[in-house]
Amino acid sequence: DVVMTQSPLSLPVTLGQPASISCRSSESLVWSDGNIYLSWFQQRPGQSPRRLTYKVSNRDSGVPDRFSGSGSGTDFTLKISRVEAEDVGVYYCMQSTRWPFTFGQGTKLEIK
Amino acid sequence: QVQVVESGGGLVKPGGSLRLSCVASGFTFSDYHMKWIRQAPGKGLEWVSYMTGSGANMYYADSVQGRFTISRDNAKNSLYLQMNSLRDEDTAVYFCASMGKYDNEKNWIEDVQHWGQGTLVTVSS
Numbered sequence: 281d282v283v284m285t286q287s288p289l290s291l292p293v294t295l296g297q298p299a300s301i302s303c304r305s306s307e308s309l310v311w312s313d314g315n316i317y318l319s320w321f322q323q324r325p326g327q328s329p330r331r332l333t334y335k336v337s338n339r340d341s342g343v344p345d346r347f348s349g350s351g352s353g354t355d356f357t358l359k360i361s362r363v364e365a366e367d368v369g370v371y372y373c374m375q376s377t378r379w380p381f382t383f384g385q386g387t388k389l390e391i392k
Numbered sequence: 393q394v395q396v397v398e399s400g401g402g403l404v405k406p407g408g409s410l411r412l413s414c415v416a417s418g419f420t421f422s423d424y425h426m427k428w429i430r431q432a433p434g435k436g437l438e439w440v441s442y443m444t445g446s447g448a449n450m451y452y453a454d455s456v457q458g459r460f461t462i463s464r465d466n467a468k469n470s471l472y473l474q475m476n477s478l479r480d481e482d483t484a485v486y487f488c489a490s491m492g493k494y495d496n497e498k499n500w501i502e503d504v505q506h507w508g509q510g511t512l513v514t515v516s517s
Contacts, residue, residue: 313499313500315500317502321437323437328487328507328508328509328510329429329437329487329507330507331505334502334503334505335502338503340504340505341503341504370436372436372437374437376491379451380439380451380453380454381439382439383436383437383438383439384436385436386436386437
């Protein structure tokens with residue numbers, strides 16, 4: 281199985297400051313069609329997960345542009361340019377290139 | 393207005409069975425692959441199973457293979473998860489969600505995902 285490793289697992293951030301979460305896969309996520317099926321999800325307390333980005337850097341409809349995804353091969357990053365109070369929650373990366381699809385352990389973002 | 397609503401969770405004894413249902417509206421259900429994801433209390437997200445839009449193909453995590461069966465009824469815009477031989481470690485909130493679809497040129501499109509609110513399954517004696 282593809283192992284997804286996130287860091288850090290806990291991320292205290294001051295309001296208005298940037299934040300960055302890393303996700304590393306145990307093998308390449310490039311599929312035979314040339315795409316990389318790497319997504320980022322946000323789960324606010326008590327809510328269902330919500331996808332933020334897909335295929336590395338495509339932002340979902342309604343997601344603020346302060347969220348951006350990047351990366352290639354086995355190393356990926358989710359960046360928040362200026363953290364707001366509503367960004368508190370747990371963030372997961374997920375690969376859907378090779379079955380079984382797998383999530384990272386999650387990164388808990390909190391406000392300092 | 394898109395809606396995905398799960399139901400069927402509850403308390404069941406180890407070795408027992410439960411059937412989860414998921415009803416979707418507001419999008420062309422039959423076009424979309426659909427998935428079940430679960431989250432044990434205080435833990436992360438785990439893939440359980442998914443099924444292609446036509447229902448022709450299904451995939452299972454090793455942890456549920458042989459015990460769980462995914463199915464769908466496109467006429468009813470519904471997805472199901474039959475769970476047998478339940479174990480303590482199956483205790484979790486189960487989420488139903490859309491994945492993506494193939495366009496007319498067989499390109500994989502995952503431009504939108506719709507998630508339900510989840511249904512809690514508790515396996516305990």
